[in-house]
Amino acid sequence: MASLSQLITKPPCPAKRTSPASPSCPFLPAQARSPLSTRTHKRNPAISCSAINPNNQNDSDSSLNRRDVLIGLGGIYGAAAAVSTKNVAKANPVETPLIDKCGSAHLPEGAVPTSCCPPGSAKAPKIFTPPGLDTPLRVRPAAHLVDKAYIDKYSEALRRMKALPADDPRSFRQQAMIHCAYCDGAYEQAGLPNAVELQVHGSWLFFPFHRCYLYYFEKILGSLINDPTFAMPYWNWDSAAGMKMPTMYTNPRLPMFNVFRNPDHMPPKMIDLDFGDDNEHNTSHDNFSESQMVDHNLTIMYKQMRTNSSTPELFFGKPYKAGDPPLPGQGSIEGTPHNTVHDWVGDPLQPNHEDMGDLYSAGRDPLFYAHHSNVDRMWNIWKTLGRRNIDICDPDWLNASFHLYDENAELVQITVADCLDSERQMRYKYQDVPVEWLDKKPQVTVTPKTRSLESRPILKEAQFPLVLDAPVRATVKRPKTNRSNLEKKLTEEVLKISGIKYDRNIRVKFDVFVNANNHETVAPAGREFIGSFTHVPHKHKHDKMSMGIETSTQFGLTEVIDDLGINGNETIEVTLVPRIGKGKVTISGIKMGLTS
Numbered sequence: 252m253a254s255l256s257q258l259i260t261k262p263p264c265p266a267k268r269t270s271p272a273s274p275s276c277p278f279l280p281a282q283a284r285s286p287l288s289t290r291t292h293k294r295n296p297a298i299s300c301s302a303i304n305p306n307n308q309n310d311s312d313s314s315l316n317r318r319d320v321l322i323g324l325g326g327i328y329g330a331a332a333a334v335s336t337k338n339v340a341k342a343n344p345v346e347t348p349l350i351d352k353c354g355s356a357h358l359p360e361g362a363v364p365t366s367c368c369p370p371g372s373a374k375a376p377k378i379f380t381p382p383g384l385d386t387p388l389r390v391r392p393a394a395h396l397v398d399k400a401y402i403d404k405y406s407e408a409l410r411r412m413k414a415l416p417a418d419d420p421r422s423f424r425q426q427a428m429i430h431c432a433y434c435d436g437a438y439e440q441a442g443l444p445n446a447v448e449l450q451v452h453g454s455w456l457f458f459p460f461h462r463c464y465l466y467y468f469e470k471i472l473g474s475l476i477n478d479p480t481f482a483m484p485y486w487n488w489d490s491a492a493g494m495k496m497p498t499m500y501t502n503p504r505l506p507m508f509n510v511f512r513n514p515d516h517m518p519p520k521m522i523d524l525d526f527g528d529d530n531e532h533n534t535s536h537d538n539f540s541e542s543q544m545v546d547h548n549l550t551i552m553y554k555q556m557r558t559n560s561s562t563p564e565l566f567f568g569k570p571y572k573a574g575d576p577p578l579p580g581q582g583s584i585e586g587t588p589h590n591t592v593h594d595w596v597g598d599p600l601q602p603n604h605e606d607m608g609d610l611y612s613a614g615r616d617p618l619f620y621a622h623h624s625n626v627d628r629m630w631n632i633w634k635t636l637g638r639r640n641i642d643i644c645d646p647d648w649l650n651a652s653f654h655l656y657d658e659n660a661e662l663v664q665i666t667v668a669d670c671l672d673s674e675r676q677m678r679y680k681y682q683d684v685p686v687e688w689l690d691k692k693p694q695v696t697v698t699p700k701t702r703s704l705e706s707r708p709i710l711k712e713a714q715f716p717l718v719l720d721a722p723v724r725a726t727v728k729r730p731k732t733n734r735s736n737l738e739k740k741l742t743e744e745v746l747k748i749s750g751i752k753y754d755r756n757i758r759v760k761f762d763v764f765v766n767a768n769n770h771e772t773v774a775p776a777g778r779e780f781i782g783s784f785t786h787v788p789h790k791h792k793h794d795k796m797s798m799g800i801e802t803s804t805q806f807g808l809t810e811v812i813d814d815l816g817i818n819g820n821e822t823i824e825v826t827l828v829p830r831i832g833k834g835k836v837t838i839s840g841i842k843m844g845l846t847s
Contacts, residue, residue: 252603280290285408289379343573344650345456346451347376347664348438356435359756359788361602367431367611370418376654379665381676388481388791389679394497394621396682397484402499408472408481409506409617420656421471427614429464430653433787434610440587443574450577452610452789452803455567455648457585457628458668461623466670467655467663468620470592473660482679485624488592490687491545494521496596500618502618509596509616511606524548524588525775525783526595527760527830536775550776552688553586556633559782561584561743562846563643569803572647580803583782584629590785592622594758603788604758610789628681631673639743639847642671693778695814696767707768710826713839716750719761720834722770725825730845733819739809742845746825747805750839751784755800759786759832763806763825766815770826778814781806783830801839808843 298550350819353368392401415422432438438449451460465483471479487493495518500507516522539547560566560583569580596618597608606616613619633640643649649668657663674680713725730744746765753759760783764770767779774780784804812818825841 262460273412287434343442344647344652345571345573346450347577347652347654348433350440350654350662351442352441353432353437354439354609356431356437356611358435359603359609362609362611364603365428367428367435367437369420369425369428369656374658374662376662376664377657379663379669381669382678384675386678388674389480390471390682391469391482391485391624391679392682393487393493393684394484394499395487395493396684397499401484402505404476404481405484405499405507407474408476408478410463411475411510413470413506420660421475425656426471427466427612430614431611432618433460433464433653447574448577450571451653452585453578453581454569454571455564455643456571456651456667457568457582458627459648459651459670460653462627462630462670462673462677463653463655463665465620465623465627466679467657469679476499483624483794484621485628485681486618486621487625487684488524488588488622489548489625489629490520490684491549493684494520494545494548495519496618497621500621507617509606509613509618511601511616512596512618513598514600516595519639520547522548522592522595525553525592525593527783527785539639546691547776549688549691550693553691553774554693554782555583555587556629557636558686558810559807560640561637561809562635562639562642564846565743565745565805565807566640567643570645570647571651576800578735578800578802580805581769583806584626584633586785586804587783589622589626590787591748591783593787595787596622603756610787613688613787618670627673631681632686633731635835638740693773693776693780693814696699696777696779698771708771713827713841716837718834719827719829719836719838722826725826725827725841726822727841728822729820729843732821734809739813742847744808744812745790745844746781746808746823747803747842747844747845748827748838748840749803749842750801751803751836752801752839753786753836755786756788757786757832757835758788759784759836760830761832761836762828762830764828765808765811765826766824767826770828778811781808781811786832800834 321543350369351371356367358364397405409423412421412426413423417424419425433449433451436448436450437773439445440449445669451457469481469483473479484499486497489763496512496516498518499505500509501517502508521541521543523539525536525547536544536547564570564582566582566584568582568585571577571579591608593610596602596616597604597606599608601610602606603612607613607619607622608741650666652664652666655663655665670677671786708722710722710724712724715725727746731738734744746761746763762770762783763781764773764779765781767773767777770779808823812820812823817823823843827838829836
């Protein structure tokens, strides 16, 4: 059982950046860089980045990129991430939202009216300057391993943060509202002639935004107790010992406690990383023993961190550039376990599963920050797992930026390029614990030789576009049969489901199976179950439309196809099973392709 320090790390990209916003990646033409590339920093550490071109394109007919015209089983449809015709922006990052342009967030029904906007700043924003390499490293501890001294220190820091005036940008209230402003339509993309909403979920901005957000939350906590070495805890839900809600968050005498959580999920209840539950259909695994739940969760982590994260786009999510509509497509970890943990913690007795169960209110729960700290930890671990597991070189990702307040209540502009290396650029790391899911490979439920058609349920054949109101089957053509081992190393075979539409203020979960004779007999951690699409509710300005904005999801299949022994097949059979939001989701089509 390996720990993070024992994993082999890759050397950085062969070319070093000349500035954090101006990568000299050999695969990027100079003219592709945004105007922000004139910014300079005092310190320019090397970064590890993936070799993709600025438009995230590949000339191969079978590749999956943002300008594909995808052919679904029911016809031709446009990619979900197509650029708005009113705001065509080629090779431009999503620009920093302007604090003074923050507007009303679009809160769900039943929410108490509140402003999610931060206080204004009389000064122009500072440019992020990384701390010196001689700055002591802050070590974020696993929440279940901390001692009383740490709990006392964290409690005091959080008490002081909660005691700050409500209009202080360092206060807990204002820190909680940051998440609401960036995910519920309060901000618009800057620098565009027409209004286009800014969204930090459902795209490649998910990981870097939350890293920057937590960075300043942590720095504020440390400054309030005069301890620059203080580091926030992470909820280690991906290891057996950390799969229960950490006890410091369940003690009502401590400031980490929050009343708006699912009362049925208090310790000793173990978390379900594949959780999905609503009033119509319970897809949680309450009948599992503790050991079964551990095995289940570890296998889910293997799927999401290995099988479904073998390329940067699968892990980070789809590209999201200036003028693009929000939510082009979430990455593997954002869907599961990020969304599923939000759902598991949220209080079903509240109208919108507040606090963690809706993104507008999630930051009000101190557990949110421990949860996202572990999500951030996944980024560091992911970069140790394979040759393709490296950061993106596209300047439209590197130059995307955010406005956040620091520990001195001063406004700072920070870019994605500023946060790629948590240890060298931001001076924090994670307590080393065993990574138990590294080899927890899913098992094939039934081998092809022993399959029987007698128990095969009768499912309707998918005709796209379709309303997902019952399980359906679809036959999907593979881009190539009998792929060689070299081809498998160079490119990942991917299943893409596009044109996913739903009202964004509802909970959504549907499961996806490949070549499952009977999906009802496949164990939750079985190989034929390749993953889920999940959604945590959050409002958008576009929700005035009947079905909101369409999005997409994708799954890595190279390892799955090998394990199922179907590399020679020309097609695969996909089964879609609605779990939450039955009959409230439409899907436009399914396609397979190759991506590097």
